[in-house]
Amino acid sequence: MPEMLEEATIQQRVHGRLRTDIMLGRIAPGEPLTIRGLAEKLGVSAMPVREALRRLAAEQAIELLGNRRVRIPIMSVSRFEDLLAARVTLESEAAVRALPHATEQTISEMERHDAALDAAMVRNDYDNWLAANFAFHRTLYSARPDSVFLPLIESLWLQVGPFLRMALENVGPSYTVDRHVEALQALRERNVMALRIAIEADLRDGITHLGQRLMRMDEGLALPQKRGGHRSRTRDISRPPT
Amino acid sequence: MPEMLEEATIQQRVHGRLRTDIMLGRIAPGEPLTIRGLAEKLGVSAMPVREALRRLAAEQAIELLGNRRVRIPIMSVSRFEDLLAARVTLESEAAVRALPHATEQTISEMERHDAALDAAMVRNDYDNWLAANFAFHRTLYSARPDSVFLPLIESLWLQVGPFLRMALENVGPSYTVDRHVEALQALRERNVMALRIAIEADLRDGITHLGQRLMRMDEGLALPQKRGGHRSRTRDISRPPT
DNA sequence: ACGCCAATAATGTGATCACATATTTGCAGG
Protein backbone atom coordinates (compact mmCIF):
# COMPACT_ATOMS: atom_id res chain seq x y z
CA MET A 1 0.00 0.00 0.00
CA PRO A 2 2.52 2.56 -1.07
CA GLU A 3 1.25 5.81 -2.42
CA MET A 4 -1.71 4.42 -4.35
CA LEU A 5 -0.31 5.70 -7.56
CA GLU A 6 -1.95 5.74 -10.93
CA GLU A 7 -4.87 7.98 -10.11
CA ALA A 8 -7.19 9.08 -12.78
CA THR A 9 -6.72 12.82 -13.06
CA ILE A 10 -3.65 14.93 -12.55
CA GLN A 11 -5.40 17.11 -10.03
CA GLN A 12 -6.12 14.03 -7.93
CA ARG A 13 -2.48 13.02 -7.97
CA VAL A 14 -1.33 16.48 -7.00
CA HIS A 15 -3.95 16.75 -4.30
CA GLY A 16 -3.12 13.34 -2.88
CA ARG A 17 0.56 14.08 -2.91
CA LEU A 18 0.23 17.42 -1.17
CA ARG A 19 -2.32 15.98 1.20
CA THR A 20 -0.07 13.25 2.49
CA ASP A 21 2.86 15.65 2.53
CA ILE A 22 0.92 17.95 4.81
CA MET A 23 -0.63 15.25 6.98
CA LEU A 24 2.76 13.68 7.55
CA GLY A 25 4.34 17.03 8.24
CA ARG A 26 6.71 16.94 5.30
CA ILE A 27 5.91 20.58 4.63
CA ALA A 28 6.96 22.88 7.44
CA PRO A 29 4.41 25.41 8.73
CA GLY A 30 4.98 28.82 7.29
CA GLU A 31 6.76 27.52 4.23
CA PRO A 32 5.61 29.61 1.29
CA LEU A 33 3.68 27.69 -1.32
CA THR A 34 3.08 29.09 -4.78
CA ILE A 35 1.07 27.67 -7.60
CA ARG A 36 3.75 28.01 -10.21
CA GLY A 37 6.44 26.83 -7.87
CA LEU A 38 4.60 23.65 -6.99
CA ALA A 39 3.65 23.13 -10.61
CA GLU A 40 7.27 23.25 -11.70
CA LYS A 41 8.38 21.10 -8.78
CA LEU A 42 5.79 18.45 -9.57
CA GLY A 43 6.27 18.68 -13.28
CA VAL A 44 2.69 19.57 -14.09
CA SER A 45 0.80 22.57 -15.31
CA ALA A 46 -0.48 25.27 -13.03
CA MET A 47 -4.10 24.33 -13.39
CA PRO A 48 -4.15 21.07 -11.41
CA VAL A 49 -2.10 22.69 -8.65
CA ARG A 50 -4.57 25.53 -8.46
CA GLU A 51 -7.50 23.24 -7.91
CA ALA A 52 -5.57 21.01 -5.52
CA LEU A 53 -4.65 24.01 -3.38
CA ARG A 54 -8.20 25.26 -3.32
CA ARG A 55 -9.40 21.85 -2.32
CA LEU A 56 -6.83 21.66 0.45
CA ALA A 57 -7.90 25.08 1.64
CA ALA A 58 -11.47 23.84 1.89
CA GLU A 59 -10.18 20.95 3.99
CA GLN A 60 -8.51 23.46 6.33
CA ALA A 61 -5.14 22.02 5.41
CA ILE A 62 -3.76 25.28 4.10
CA GLU A 63 -4.67 28.88 4.63
CA LEU A 64 -4.85 31.28 1.74
CA LEU A 65 -4.08 34.69 3.05
CA GLY A 66 -5.96 37.42 1.31
CA ASN A 67 -2.83 39.20 0.23
CA ARG A 68 -1.12 36.84 -2.15
CA ARG A 69 0.24 34.05 -0.07
CA VAL A 70 -0.86 30.58 0.87
CA ARG A 71 0.66 28.81 3.81
CA ILE A 72 0.14 26.11 6.37
CA PRO A 73 -1.78 27.62 9.28
CA ILE A 74 0.18 28.79 12.25
CA MET A 75 -0.40 26.72 15.36
CA SER A 76 -1.32 28.45 18.55
CA VAL A 77 -1.93 26.98 21.96
CA SER A 78 -5.66 27.61 21.89
CA ARG A 79 -5.94 26.19 18.40
CA PHE A 80 -3.98 23.17 19.47
CA GLU A 81 -6.34 22.59 22.36
CA ASP A 82 -9.33 22.96 20.09
CA LEU A 83 -7.92 20.46 17.64
CA LEU A 84 -7.27 17.94 20.36
CA ALA A 85 -10.75 18.40 21.78
CA ALA A 86 -12.30 17.99 18.35
CA ARG A 87 -10.26 14.86 17.69
CA VAL A 88 -11.26 13.29 20.99
CA THR A 89 -14.91 14.16 20.48
CA LEU A 90 -15.11 12.99 16.92
CA GLU A 91 -12.79 10.00 16.94
CA SER A 92 -14.08 8.36 20.09
CA GLU A 93 -17.60 8.62 18.71
CA ALA A 94 -16.51 7.30 15.33
CA ALA A 95 -14.75 4.40 17.01
CA VAL A 96 -17.81 3.47 19.01
CA ARG A 97 -20.03 3.65 15.97
CA ALA A 98 -17.61 1.55 13.96
CA LEU A 99 -17.29 -1.14 16.59
CA PRO A 100 -20.30 -3.24 15.55
CA HIS A 101 -18.98 -3.35 11.99
CA ALA A 102 -15.42 -4.36 12.88
CA THR A 103 -14.65 -7.81 11.54
CA GLU A 104 -11.71 -10.09 12.17
CA GLN A 105 -10.18 -8.69 9.03
CA THR A 106 -10.51 -5.18 10.39
CA ILE A 107 -8.74 -6.10 13.59
CA SER A 108 -5.94 -7.95 11.86
CA GLU A 109 -5.34 -5.02 9.55
CA MET A 110 -5.17 -2.72 12.54
CA GLU A 111 -2.64 -5.05 14.09
CA ARG A 112 -0.50 -4.86 10.99
CA HIS A 113 -0.54 -1.08 11.15
CA ASP A 114 0.29 -1.20 14.83
CA ALA A 115 3.25 -3.44 14.12
CA ALA A 116 4.45 -1.09 11.41
CA LEU A 117 4.08 1.73 13.90
CA ASP A 118 6.26 0.01 16.45
CA ALA A 119 8.83 -0.86 13.83
CA ALA A 120 8.98 2.76 12.71
CA MET A 121 9.29 3.99 16.29
CA VAL A 122 12.47 2.07 17.03
CA ARG A 123 13.96 3.49 13.85
CA ASN A 124 12.88 7.02 14.75
CA ASP A 125 11.19 6.98 11.37
CA TYR A 126 8.61 9.66 12.04
CA ASP A 127 7.29 9.61 8.52
CA ASN A 128 6.15 6.02 8.66
CA TRP A 129 5.27 6.32 12.31
CA LEU A 130 2.70 9.01 11.57
CA ALA A 131 1.46 7.20 8.48
CA ALA A 132 0.95 3.94 10.37
CA ASN A 133 -0.73 5.74 13.24
CA PHE A 134 -3.23 7.41 10.94
CA ALA A 135 -3.77 4.15 9.06
CA PHE A 136 -4.51 2.39 12.34
CA HIS A 137 -7.27 4.83 13.20
CA ARG A 138 -8.57 5.09 9.68
CA THR A 139 -8.94 1.35 9.41
CA LEU A 140 -11.11 1.32 12.50
CA TYR A 141 -13.32 4.22 11.53
CA SER A 142 -13.73 2.93 7.98
CA ALA A 143 -15.22 -0.29 9.24
CA ARG A 144 -18.58 1.44 9.31
CA PRO A 145 -19.60 2.03 5.72
CA ASP A 146 -20.77 5.38 4.42
CA SER A 147 -19.00 7.21 7.18
CA VAL A 148 -19.55 10.92 7.43
CA PHE A 149 -17.09 11.08 10.28
CA LEU A 150 -13.99 10.16 8.34
CA PRO A 151 -13.71 13.27 6.16
CA LEU A 152 -14.13 15.48 9.21
CA ILE A 153 -11.52 13.51 11.12
CA GLU A 154 -9.08 13.62 8.25
CA SER A 155 -9.53 17.36 8.10
CA LEU A 156 -8.36 17.47 11.70
CA TRP A 157 -5.43 15.22 10.89
CA LEU A 158 -4.41 17.61 8.15
CA GLN A 159 -4.38 20.41 10.68
CA VAL A 160 -2.42 18.62 13.37
CA GLY A 161 -0.07 16.79 11.01
CA PRO A 162 2.56 19.47 10.56
CA PHE A 163 2.49 20.16 14.27
CA LEU A 164 2.82 16.52 15.25
CA ARG A 165 5.82 16.16 13.00
CA MET A 166 7.54 19.15 14.57
CA ALA A 167 6.69 17.82 18.01
CA LEU A 168 8.10 14.39 17.24
CA GLU A 169 11.29 15.80 15.84
CA ASN A 170 11.83 18.07 18.82
CA VAL A 171 10.87 15.95 21.78
CA GLY A 172 10.46 12.49 20.33
CA PRO A 173 7.59 10.12 20.98
CA SER A 174 6.92 9.62 24.64
CA TYR A 175 4.60 6.68 24.82
CA THR A 176 4.61 4.80 28.06
CA VAL A 177 1.68 2.47 27.64
CA ASP A 178 0.44 1.27 24.30
CA ARG A 179 -3.15 2.37 24.00
CA HIS A 180 -3.48 0.62 20.68
CA VAL A 181 -3.36 -2.81 22.25
CA GLU A 182 -6.03 -1.66 24.70
CA ALA A 183 -8.17 -0.52 21.78
CA LEU A 184 -7.67 -3.83 19.99
CA GLN A 185 -8.56 -5.72 23.14
CA ALA A 186 -11.72 -3.68 23.55
CA LEU A 187 -12.59 -4.34 19.92
CA ARG A 188 -12.29 -8.07 20.35
CA GLU A 189 -14.42 -7.97 23.49
CA ARG A 190 -16.92 -5.65 21.84
CA ASN A 191 -16.54 -3.45 24.89
CA VAL A 192 -17.88 -0.04 23.91
CA MET A 193 -16.78 1.87 26.98
CA ALA A 194 -13.28 0.40 27.00
CA LEU A 195 -12.85 1.29 23.35
CA ARG A 196 -13.90 4.86 23.91
CA ILE A 197 -11.52 5.19 26.83
CA ALA A 198 -8.66 3.65 24.89
CA ILE A 199 -9.11 5.94 21.91
CA GLU A 200 -9.39 9.03 24.03
CA ALA A 201 -6.34 8.04 26.07
CA ASP A 202 -4.43 7.29 22.89
CA LEU A 203 -5.09 10.74 21.52
CA ARG A 204 -4.37 12.55 24.76
CA ASP A 205 -1.32 10.52 25.73
CA GLY A 206 0.72 11.10 22.67
CA ILE A 207 -0.07 14.76 22.48
CA THR A 208 -0.59 16.49 25.78
CA HIS A 209 2.99 16.50 26.98
CA LEU A 210 4.12 17.43 23.54
CA GLY A 211 1.78 20.35 23.67
CA GLN A 212 2.96 21.49 27.04
CA ARG A 213 6.58 21.16 26.09
CA LEU A 214 5.97 22.96 22.85
CA MET A 215 4.25 25.86 24.52
CA ARG A 216 7.71 26.96 25.51
CA MET A 217 8.88 26.99 21.96
CA ASP A 218 8.73 30.18 20.02
CA GLU A 219 5.20 31.49 19.74
CA GLY A 220 4.89 31.19 16.02
CA LEU A 221 5.60 27.51 15.74
CA ALA A 222 6.49 28.26 12.18
CA LEU A 223 9.37 29.29 10.03
CA PRO A 224 10.67 32.80 10.50
CA GLN A 225 8.47 35.00 8.43
CA LYS A 226 11.37 36.80 6.85
CA ARG A 227 9.99 40.06 8.10
CA GLY A 228 12.08 42.89 9.40
CA GLY A 229 14.55 44.79 7.27
CA HIS A 230 14.24 44.15 3.59
CA ARG A 231 17.88 43.22 3.51
CA SER A 232 17.38 39.49 3.46
CA ARG A 233 19.04 38.93 0.12
CA THR A 234 21.96 37.12 1.68
CA ARG A 235 20.31 33.74 1.37
CA ASP A 236 16.89 32.24 1.78
CA ILE A 237 17.62 30.12 4.81
CA SER A 238 14.64 27.84 4.51
CA ARG A 239 15.42 26.15 7.77
CA PRO A 240 18.36 26.52 10.13
CA PRO A 241 19.96 23.07 10.55
CA THR A 242 19.46 23.16 14.28
CA MET B 1 -27.37 40.58 7.14
CA PRO B 2 -28.63 39.73 3.70
CA GLU B 3 -26.27 37.93 1.41
CA MET B 4 -23.07 39.68 2.46
CA LEU B 5 -22.48 40.82 -1.05
CA GLU B 6 -19.47 42.56 -2.44
CA GLU B 7 -16.96 39.79 -1.93
CA ALA B 8 -13.53 40.14 -3.30
CA THR B 9 -13.17 37.48 -5.95
CA ILE B 10 -15.72 36.04 -8.33
CA GLN B 11 -14.99 32.53 -7.17
CA GLN B 12 -15.86 33.55 -3.62
CA ARG B 13 -19.17 35.00 -4.74
CA VAL B 14 -20.03 31.89 -6.71
CA HIS B 15 -18.98 29.63 -3.88
CA GLY B 16 -20.93 31.59 -1.31
CA ARG B 17 -23.99 31.67 -3.52
CA LEU B 18 -23.97 27.94 -4.21
CA ARG B 19 -23.08 27.23 -0.60
CA THR B 20 -26.10 28.99 0.82
CA ASP B 21 -28.26 27.57 -1.94
CA ILE B 22 -27.26 24.08 -0.91
CA MET B 23 -27.37 24.66 2.83
CA LEU B 24 -30.85 26.12 2.57
CA GLY B 25 -31.98 23.34 0.28
CA ARG B 26 -32.69 25.55 -2.69
CA ILE B 27 -31.08 22.95 -4.92
CA ALA B 28 -32.90 19.65 -4.93
CA PRO B 29 -30.88 16.47 -4.40
CA GLY B 30 -30.10 14.73 -7.64
CA GLU B 31 -30.44 17.87 -9.70
CA PRO B 32 -27.73 17.79 -12.34
CA LEU B 33 -25.17 20.56 -12.00
CA THR B 34 -22.82 21.42 -14.83
CA ILE B 35 -19.98 23.88 -14.90
CA ARG B 36 -21.03 25.63 -18.06
CA GLY B 37 -24.66 25.60 -17.07
CA LEU B 38 -24.00 27.28 -13.75
CA ALA B 39 -21.56 29.68 -15.36
CA GLU B 40 -24.17 30.84 -17.82
CA LYS B 41 -26.86 30.98 -15.15
CA LEU B 42 -24.69 33.09 -12.86
CA GLY B 43 -23.35 35.21 -15.68
CA VAL B 44 -19.72 34.38 -15.06
CA SER B 45 -17.00 32.44 -16.77
CA ALA B 46 -16.50 28.74 -16.30
CA MET B 47 -13.34 29.06 -14.27
CA PRO B 48 -14.77 30.43 -11.02
CA VAL B 49 -17.57 27.87 -11.14
CA ARG B 50 -15.04 25.09 -11.56
CA GLU B 51 -13.14 26.08 -8.47
CA ALA B 52 -16.28 26.73 -6.47
CA LEU B 53 -17.59 23.26 -7.29
CA ARG B 54 -14.33 21.64 -6.35
CA ARG B 55 -14.32 23.54 -3.09
CA LEU B 56 -17.87 22.46 -2.36
CA ALA B 57 -16.92 18.88 -3.14
CA ALA B 58 -14.14 19.11 -0.57
CA GLU B 59 -16.74 20.35 1.92
CA GLN B 60 -18.85 17.28 1.20
CA ALA B 61 -21.61 19.51 -0.14
CA ILE B 62 -21.64 17.96 -3.59
CA GLU B 63 -20.50 14.67 -4.97
CA LEU B 64 -18.61 14.50 -8.20
CA LEU B 65 -19.34 11.14 -9.73
CA GLY B 66 -16.42 9.73 -11.64
CA ASN B 67 -18.37 9.54 -14.86
CA ARG B 68 -19.08 13.09 -15.78
CA ARG B 69 -21.72 14.23 -13.38
CA VAL B 70 -21.79 16.22 -10.20
CA ARG B 71 -24.76 16.10 -7.92
CA ILE B 72 -25.94 16.61 -4.39
CA PRO B 73 -25.37 13.37 -2.51
CA ILE B 74 -28.26 10.99 -2.15
CA MET B 75 -29.56 10.68 1.39
CA SER B 76 -29.93 7.24 2.89
CA VAL B 77 -31.23 6.28 6.29
CA SER B 78 -27.85 5.23 7.59
CA ARG B 79 -26.21 8.37 6.29
CA PHE B 80 -28.93 10.42 7.87
CA GLU B 81 -28.31 8.77 11.21
CA ASP B 82 -24.60 9.34 10.90
CA LEU B 83 -25.12 12.99 10.12
CA LEU B 84 -27.38 13.46 13.11
CA ALA B 85 -24.92 11.70 15.38
CA ALA B 86 -22.06 13.79 14.08
CA ARG B 87 -24.05 16.97 14.57
CA VAL B 88 -24.97 16.09 18.13
CA THR B 89 -21.43 15.10 18.99
CA LEU B 90 -19.80 18.12 17.43
CA GLU B 91 -22.32 20.83 18.15
CA SER B 92 -22.93 20.03 21.79
CA GLU B 93 -19.20 20.06 22.38
CA ALA B 94 -18.79 23.29 20.42
CA ALA B 95 -21.59 24.86 22.44
CA VAL B 96 -20.02 23.91 25.74
CA ARG B 97 -16.64 25.18 24.66
CA ALA B 98 -18.16 28.43 23.47
CA LEU B 99 -20.12 29.04 26.64
CA PRO B 100 -17.37 30.82 28.60
CA HIS B 101 -16.89 33.25 25.72
CA ALA B 102 -20.56 34.08 25.25
CA THR B 103 -21.18 37.73 26.05
CA GLU B 104 -24.42 39.64 26.45
CA GLN B 105 -24.05 40.66 22.87
CA THR B 106 -23.81 37.04 21.81
CA ILE B 107 -27.00 36.16 23.64
CA SER B 108 -28.93 39.10 22.30
CA GLU B 109 -27.88 38.28 18.77
CA MET B 110 -29.02 34.72 19.28
CA GLU B 111 -32.35 36.05 20.51
CA ARG B 112 -32.72 38.08 17.36
CA HIS B 113 -32.14 35.02 15.23
CA ASP B 114 -34.59 33.06 17.33
CA ALA B 115 -37.21 35.74 16.83
CA ALA B 116 -36.61 35.71 13.08
CA LEU B 117 -36.97 31.95 13.22
CA ASP B 118 -40.35 32.14 14.90
CA ALA B 119 -41.50 34.80 12.50
CA ALA B 120 -40.52 32.65 9.55
CA MET B 121 -42.22 29.62 11.02
CA VAL B 122 -45.65 31.21 11.16
CA ARG B 123 -45.23 32.23 7.53
CA ASN B 124 -44.11 28.73 6.53
CA ASP B 125 -41.08 30.50 5.12
CA TYR B 126 -38.72 27.55 5.16
CA ASP B 127 -35.95 29.48 3.52
CA ASN B 128 -35.62 32.03 6.26
CA TRP B 129 -36.49 29.46 8.89
CA LEU B 130 -33.46 27.38 8.00
CA ALA B 131 -31.25 30.44 7.64
CA ALA B 132 -32.25 31.77 11.05
CA ASN B 133 -31.80 28.38 12.64
CA PHE B 134 -28.28 28.03 11.30
CA ALA B 135 -27.49 31.61 12.26
CA PHE B 136 -28.67 30.93 15.80
CA HIS B 137 -26.27 28.04 16.20
CA ARG B 138 -23.45 29.72 14.34
CA THR B 139 -23.62 32.76 16.57
CA LEU B 140 -23.18 30.57 19.61
CA TYR B 141 -20.31 28.49 18.29
CA SER B 142 -18.54 31.54 16.92
CA ALA B 143 -18.36 33.10 20.35
CA ARG B 144 -15.18 31.14 20.94
CA PRO B 145 -12.52 32.63 18.70
CA ASP B 146 -10.35 30.58 16.39
CA SER B 147 -12.85 27.79 16.31
CA VAL B 148 -11.86 24.63 14.51
CA PHE B 149 -15.30 23.21 15.15
CA LEU B 150 -17.25 25.62 12.97
CA PRO B 151 -15.96 24.51 9.57
CA LEU B 152 -16.65 20.90 10.44
CA ILE B 153 -20.13 21.75 11.65
CA GLU B 154 -20.90 23.77 8.57
CA SER B 155 -19.82 20.85 6.45
CA LEU B 156 -22.48 18.81 8.20
CA TRP B 157 -25.03 21.56 7.63
CA LEU B 158 -24.23 21.47 3.95
CA GLN B 159 -24.97 17.77 3.93
CA VAL B 160 -28.23 17.91 5.85
CA GLY B 161 -29.48 21.14 4.31
CA PRO B 162 -31.11 19.73 1.19
CA PHE B 163 -32.65 16.97 3.23
CA LEU B 164 -34.00 19.31 5.89
CA ARG B 165 -35.62 21.39 3.22
CA MET B 166 -37.34 18.40 1.67
CA ALA B 167 -38.42 17.27 5.11
CA LEU B 168 -39.88 20.65 5.99
CA GLU B 169 -41.76 20.90 2.74
CA ASN B 170 -43.22 17.44 3.08
CA VAL B 171 -44.10 17.17 6.73
CA GLY B 172 -43.69 20.68 8.05
CA PRO B 173 -41.91 21.71 11.21
CA SER B 174 -43.09 19.81 14.24
CA TYR B 175 -41.64 21.61 17.18
CA THR B 176 -43.48 21.19 20.43
CA VAL B 177 -41.14 22.79 22.91
CA ASP B 178 -38.71 25.51 22.01
CA ARG B 179 -35.26 24.22 22.83
CA HIS B 180 -33.75 27.53 21.84
CA VAL B 181 -35.13 29.30 24.86
CA GLU B 182 -33.76 26.51 27.02
CA ALA B 183 -30.36 27.01 25.43
CA LEU B 184 -30.52 30.74 26.00
CA GLN B 185 -31.53 30.19 29.59
CA ALA B 186 -28.61 27.83 30.11
CA LEU B 187 -26.29 30.36 28.54
CA ARG B 188 -27.38 33.09 30.92
CA GLU B 189 -26.96 30.81 33.90
CA ARG B 190 -23.64 29.53 32.59
CA ASN B 191 -25.02 26.05 33.09
CA VAL B 192 -22.83 23.75 31.05
CA MET B 193 -24.89 20.60 31.41
CA ALA B 194 -28.18 22.32 30.69
CA LEU B 195 -26.71 23.86 27.54
CA ARG B 196 -25.44 20.53 26.28
CA ILE B 197 -28.82 18.94 26.90
CA ALA B 198 -30.67 21.78 25.21
CA ILE B 199 -28.50 21.69 22.10
CA GLU B 200 -28.73 17.94 21.79
CA ALA B 201 -32.48 18.02 22.29
CA ASP B 202 -32.82 20.81 19.76
CA LEU B 203 -31.01 18.81 17.12
CA ARG B 204 -32.82 15.58 17.83
CA ASP B 205 -36.27 17.08 18.27
CA GLY B 206 -36.55 18.76 14.95
CA ILE B 207 -35.13 15.89 13.03
CA THR B 208 -35.90 12.48 14.40
CA HIS B 209 -39.58 12.37 13.54
CA LEU B 210 -38.81 13.85 10.19
CA GLY B 211 -36.34 11.10 9.62
CA GLN B 212 -38.74 8.40 10.65
CA ARG B 213 -41.52 9.81 8.54
CA LEU B 214 -39.18 10.21 5.62
CA MET B 215 -37.97 6.65 5.81
CA ARG B 216 -41.25 5.75 4.22
CA MET B 217 -40.65 8.05 1.32
CA ASP B 218 -39.08 6.69 -1.80
CA GLU B 219 -35.66 5.24 -1.17
CA GLY B 220 -33.74 7.65 -3.26
CA LEU B 221 -34.80 10.86 -1.60
CA ALA B 222 -33.76 12.50 -4.82
CA LEU B 223 -35.05 13.45 -8.18
CA PRO B 224 -35.83 10.63 -10.59
CA GLN B 225 -32.58 9.75 -12.24
CA LYS B 226 -34.04 9.75 -15.71
CA ARG B 227 -32.73 6.26 -16.21
CA GLY B 228 -34.54 3.50 -17.99
CA GLY B 229 -35.37 3.59 -21.68
CA HIS B 230 -33.67 6.35 -23.56
CA ARG B 231 -37.02 7.49 -24.77
CA SER B 232 -37.39 10.31 -22.27
CA ARG B 233 -37.55 13.06 -24.82
CA THR B 234 -41.16 13.76 -23.97
CA ARG B 235 -40.39 16.29 -21.24
CA ASP B 236 -37.93 16.77 -18.46
CA ILE B 237 -40.26 16.60 -15.52
CA SER B 238 -38.00 18.17 -12.97
CA ARG B 239 -40.32 17.54 -10.09
CA PRO B 240 -43.85 16.17 -9.99
CA PRO B 241 -46.04 18.71 -8.15
CA THR B 242 -47.01 16.15 -5.55
C1' DA C 1 -43.02 -0.71 -31.94
C1' DC C 2 -39.04 -1.86 -29.39
C1' DG C 3 -34.04 -2.30 -28.68
C1' DC C 4 -29.34 -1.82 -30.31
C1' DC C 5 -25.69 1.05 -32.59
C1' DA C 6 -23.40 4.82 -34.77
C1' DA C 7 -23.33 9.99 -34.98
C1' DT C 8 -23.68 14.17 -32.66
C1' DA C 9 -23.60 17.18 -28.78
C1' DA C 10 -22.10 18.21 -24.18
C1' DT C 11 -18.97 17.98 -20.34
C1' DG C 12 -14.72 17.88 -17.39
C1' DT C 13 -9.82 18.38 -17.58
C1' DG C 14 -5.77 20.56 -18.72
C1' DA C 15 -2.97 24.28 -20.99
C1' DT C 16 -1.86 28.88 -22.17
C1' DC C 17 -2.46 33.83 -22.09
C1' DA C 18 -3.75 38.56 -20.22
C1' DC C 19 -4.15 41.52 -16.41
C1' DA C 20 -4.39 43.67 -11.89
C1' DT C 21 -1.94 43.63 -7.70
C1' DA C 22 1.22 42.35 -4.15
C1' DT C 23 6.00 41.45 -3.26
C1' DT C 24 10.67 41.85 -3.93
C1' DT C 25 14.58 44.18 -5.65
C1' DG C 26 17.48 48.34 -6.88
C1' DC C 27 18.93 52.78 -5.86
C1' DA C 28 19.23 57.01 -3.83
C1' DG C 29 19.23 59.86 0.58
C1' DG C 30 20.21 60.35 5.45
Next chain:
DNA sequence: CCTGCAAATATGTGATCACATTATTGGCGT
Protein backbone atom coordinates in the same frame (compact mmCIF):
# COMPACT_ATOMS: atom_id res chain seq x y z
C1' DC D 1 25.16 51.20 7.44
C1' DC D 2 20.30 51.73 7.63
C1' DT D 3 15.75 53.65 5.72
C1' DG D 4 12.36 55.03 2.30
C1' DC D 5 10.69 55.17 -2.47
C1' DA D 6 10.27 53.56 -7.41
C1' DA D 7 11.18 49.97 -10.88
C1' DA D 8 10.87 45.19 -11.78
C1' DT D 9 9.48 40.76 -10.86
C1' DA D 10 6.28 37.29 -9.26
C1' DT D 11 1.73 35.73 -8.16
C1' DG D 12 -3.34 34.76 -8.12
C1' DT D 13 -7.46 35.32 -10.82
C1' DG D 14 -10.05 34.95 -14.75
C1' DA D 15 -10.81 33.85 -19.74
C1' DT D 16 -10.44 31.13 -23.77
C1' DC D 17 -9.13 27.10 -26.41
C1' DA D 18 -8.10 22.08 -27.41
C1' DC D 19 -8.99 17.39 -26.44
C1' DA D 20 -10.50 12.98 -24.62
C1' DT D 21 -14.50 10.94 -22.73
C1' DT D 22 -19.22 10.54 -21.77
C1' DA D 23 -24.12 11.25 -22.44
C1' DT D 24 -27.70 12.01 -25.62
C1' DT D 25 -29.89 11.77 -29.96
C1' DG D 26 -31.32 9.79 -34.51
C1' DG D 27 -31.89 5.92 -37.36
C1' DC D 28 -31.61 1.07 -38.57
C1' DG D 29 -32.71 -3.84 -38.14
C1' DT D 30 -35.55 -7.01 -36.34
